[in-house]
Amino acid sequence: MDIIDKKESLSQAKKRLGKDALMKQLGIELEEIKPGYARTSMEVKPELLNGVALTHGGAIFTLADIAFAAASNAHGPVAVALNVNISFLKATTAGTTLTATAQEDNLTNKTGLYRLEVKDESGELVALAEGLVYRKK
Numbered sequence: 520m521d522i523i524d525k526k527e528s529l530s531q532a533k534k535r536l537g538k539d540a541l542m543k544q545l546g547i548e549l550e551e552i553k554p555g556y557a558r559t560s561m562e563v564k565p566e567l568l569n570g571v572a573l574t575h576g577g578a579i580f581t582l583a584d585i586a587f588a589a590a591s592n593a594h595g596p597v598a599v600a601l602n603v604n605i606s607f608l609k610a611t612t613a614g615t616t617l618t619a620t621a622q623e624d625n626l627t628n629k630t631g632l633y634r635l636e637v638k639d640e641s642g643e644l645v646a647l648a649e650g651l652v653y654r655k656k
């Protein structure tokens with residue numbers, strides 16, 4: 520793929536993410552995107568807490584999922600999740616800034632495998648996930 524095609528692919532991926540209503544609702548920022556890699560961040564607001572005043576697992580998962588979508592779609596073809604397994608390792612509370620990264624581990628014509636990490640502002644691992652995408656033709 521030449522440089523122009525890479526720019527077009529990134530532009531398409533950013534355009535798709537710009538339409539993501541949940542990303543906007545949660546205040547998730549796309550900080551970096553390139554084929555096979557993306558970084559997102561989000562400040563944990565009080566409305567993202569669960570019943571015991573900890574960051575809701577769904578909010579953490581969504582942050583990681585947006586990074587996953589960005590990294591996997593930055594190649595150009597539409598990539599959709601087939602499976603994601605996540606482990607929550609550390610609790611966080613309101614006011615915490617979380618950062619998620621998605622790093623490609625394996626890419627084929629039809630699938631992509633990604634490692635997803637969510638960390639707090641001190642760099643401690645909050646959640647770890649693995650995601651598999653199907654790449655549409």
